[in-house]
Amino acid sequence: MRSLISNSKSSRFNACTRAHQLAALALVVFTFLITRLLDHTVGQFQSCRLDSYSSVDQNGNSKSFAYRTYSGRLNLKVYVYDEDEIEGLRLLLYGRHGNISAENCVKGQWGTQVKLHRLFLQSSIRTRKKEEADFFFVPSYVKCVRMMGGLNDKEINQTYVKVLSQMPYFRLSGGRNHIFVFPSGAGAHLFKSWAMHINRSIILTPEGDRTDKRDTSAFNTWKDIIIPGNVEDGMTLDTPKLVKPLPLSRRKFLANYLGRAQGKAGRLQLIELAKRFPDKLECPELKFSGPDKLGRAEYFQHLGNAKFCLAPRGESSWTLRFYESFFVECVPVILSDRVELPFQDAVDYSKISIKWPSTRIGTQLLDYLNSIPDKAVEEMISRGRTMRCLWVYAPETDPCSAFSAILWELQKKLRQFHQSAETFWLHNGSVVNSDLVEFGKWTS
Ligand SMILES: *[C@@H]1O[C@H](CO)[C@@H](O)[C@H](O)[C@H]1NC(C)=O
Ligand SMILES: *[C@@H]1O[C@H](CO)[C@@H](O)[C@H](O)[C@H]1NC(C)=O
Ligand SMILES: *[C@@H]1O[C@H](CO)[C@@H](O)[C@H](O)[C@H]1NC(C)=O
Numbered sequence: 001m002r003s004l005i006s007n008s009k010s011s012r013f014n015a016c017t018r019a020h021q022l023a024a025l026a027l028v029v030f031t032f033l034i035t036r037l038l039d040h041t042v043g044q045f046q047s048c049r050l051d052s053y054s055s056v057d058q059n060g061n062s063k064s065f066a067y068r069t070y071s072g073r074l075n076l077k078v079y080v081y082d083e084d085e086i087e088g089l090r091l092l093l094y095g096r097h098g099n100i101s102a103e104n105c106v107k108g109q110w111g112t113q114v115k116l117h118r119l120f121l122q123s124s125i126r127t128r129k130k131e132e133a134d135f136f137f138v139p140s141y142v143k144c145v146r147m148m149g150g151l152n153d154k155e156i157n158q159t160y161v162k163v164l165s166q167m168p169y170f171r172l173s174g175g176r177n178h179i180f181v182f183p184s185g186a187g188a189h190l191f192k193s194w195a196m197h198i199n200r201s202i203i204l205t206p207e208g209d210r211t212d213k214r215d216t217s218a219f220n221t222w223k224d225i226i227i228p229g230n231v232e233d234g235m236t237l238d239t240p241k242l243v244k245p246l247p248l249s250r251r252k253f254l255a256n257y258l259g260r261a262q263g264k265a266g267r268l269q270l271i272e273l274a275k276r277f278p279d280k281l282e283c284p285e286l287k288f289s290g291p292d293k294l295g296r297a298e299y300f301q302h303l304g305n306a307k308f309c310l311a312p313r314g315e316s317s318w319t320l321r322f323y324e325s326f327f328v329e330c331v332p333v334i335l336s337d338r339v340e341l342p343f344q345d346a347v348d349y350s351k352i353s354i355k356w357p358s359t360r361i362g363t364q365l366l367d368y369l370n371s372i373p374d375k376a377v378e379e380m381i382s383r384g385r386t387m388r389c390l391w392v393y394a395p396e397t398d399p400c401s402a403f404s405a406i407l408w409e410l411q412k413k414l415r416q417f418h419q420s421a422e423t424f425w426l427h428n429g430s431v432v433n434s435d436l437v438e439f440g441k442w443t444s
């Protein structure tokens, strides 16, 4: 019985005429050519492609995952709120006296709050029409403003709440398409009542964990985006670097840790370990202020004088040293168990770094690092060299940059439709609130 069926099938197939077969073949070839042509055309116009930095590796293996993740076409529109359009935004940007300058706030490890704002403003994906925007960027330099005494916690909280109350598009989506940057370890906690107000929004932050502070973590791996810390421009810009990487053979130390202890267990252990093995582990007492303050170049010279740069956790899980390591070309060793790393859709961190349990800081760690052959160290460093462009806040015309990678992550979060508890819709597409007022007339 079974054979009968298959026979009849094959005979039907055979009955297919040669002309049909040729026609089908021609169609396949035609479709293929058209697709190639379209790909090619789209490729020339797209604003961002990430294939320039990692095509084929030394072993002739195919393109990296980063290529697969970030190739194709960026197609999204972002509206950037203007500082004069919403009452309160200027406070979040320049403080209560309006005298905190963006120039000051763009420096240092929290500079991302200014850099991202500027990059969105200049970007080709920016739109000035709210009705066509996929995302809304809410600018704020509060980390800097707070540090400079421009606003206190209470004012920051109240100002955010006031700002949000003036945004109908925020209400429409429940905040889901609104983007906020919180550049420090505190994450969204800088805005005390964040959980009440922006719990559905997209938060860009270097910090993924705050459980040690007994705050609930403000970071949600499925909606938020981890961003790299802001590395000194002098190290990331192509010409000429503040400090050039040393060849491995000329590095004096096996590993180093540069930073203050700040009473943190892991850091104190490293400083103790360095006293026992001063020729292997460099842990200098660094001055970050006062007359003996370490210069920027000196700092990076120290950092680059070891094969491995240890990056223990500090006040919070993320550490800038991890990102800096790639520019002086030492292999970063993460000693921060709960760290979250950026762009995990594209970067395989096991190829470019080491993560070691922070509970095992001691001679075992040094012995392990010592046992790693130089060839393996060189390989990690050279792979890191091809990925580090992802930590650089360059415009999206630079296809491998932190900003491009963020745009790709945003693109994955695109939604066709937005709703919130306050949103209703009618048979004819009219969006209304619970009082049946049409969206265009919402005042807040
Ligand atoms: C801003 O102005 C206030 C009031 O004049 C002043 O107290 C404060 O020091 C100024 N801040 C900066 C950063 O210039
Ligand atoms: C933040 O501000 C809002 C509005 O003024 C207020 O209701 C809320 O209690 C504040 N949160 C904190 C933690 O102070
Ligand atoms: C989340 O935010 C919405 C407003 O967008 C608020 O109504 C809700 O209570 C918040 N949820 C929590 C758990 O605070």
Ligand SMILES: *[C@@H]1O[C@H](CO)[C@@H](O)[C@H](O)[C@H]1NC(C)=O
Binding pocket: 426, 428, 429, 430
């Ligand atoms: C849709 O229907 C409602 C209720 O009939 C009406 O008030 C509204 O003007 C209509 N909207 C459009 C865009 O026609």
